[in-house]
Amino acid sequence: MRNDTRRALFLDRDGVINVDIGYPHLPEDCVFVDGIFELVRRAGKAGYDVFVVTNQAGIARGFYSEATFAAFTAWLLQRFAAEGAFITQVYHCPHHPTAGLGEYLMACACRKPAPGMLLAAQREHAIDMARSAMIGDSATDMAAAASAGVGTRYLLGSAAPSEGEECVRIASLYDAIGRLGI
Numbered sequence: 001m002r003n004d005t006r007r008a009l010f011l012d013r014d015g016v017i018n019v020d021i022g023y024p025h026l027p028e029d030c031v032f033v034d035g036i037f038e039l040v041r042r043a044g045k046a047g048y049d050v051f052v053v054t055n056q057a058g059i060a061r062g063f064y065s066e067a068t069f070a071a072f073t074a075w076l077l078q079r080f081a082a083e084g085a086f087i088t089q090v091y092h093c094p095h096h097p098t099a100g101l102g103e104y105l106m107a108c109a110c111r112k113p114a115p116g117m118l119l120a121a122q123r124e125h126a127i128d129m130a131r132s133a134m135i136g137d138s139a140t141d142m143a144a145a146a147s148a149g150v151g152t153r154y155l156l157g158s159a160a161p162s163e164g165e166e167c168v169r170i171a172s173l174y175d176a177i178g179r180l181g182i
Contacts, residue, residue, distance in 0.1 A: 035173030
């Protein structure tokens, strides 16, 4: 029998880690959301594994390549490490169901609101989803977390959750720090 005892903090990327400017994929495009380094640093110290789960329709639409995404992600992880904040793994979905090009045009199990990325993290890292948390800025983030069984869901900003989705609205990442007690 598997023993899922690790807690995770799942973070959407665009709008939670960095300001969403529309398909950011270069370091010079990145403006970090206030409080993100402190949140990730404190979460790690409190025993959370931190994961990024991000839809990357820019790949599907041909705005940038998987290699460009990988380079940006490596830069992002280095920036976090320089701040003493560590991300366990980044999961991304490069697909789009209607606007993707070539192999990226598909309905898939990984694109939020589907829970595929979160469930992959659960399988690969033995995560106890009920004891985990998700911070996102959209209804699709909340739906993916709910479908994956994530126990605590925080909706950052002014987006409306889907009807029936239970989540806690937060105005800033500092609110999440306080609510998580980290």
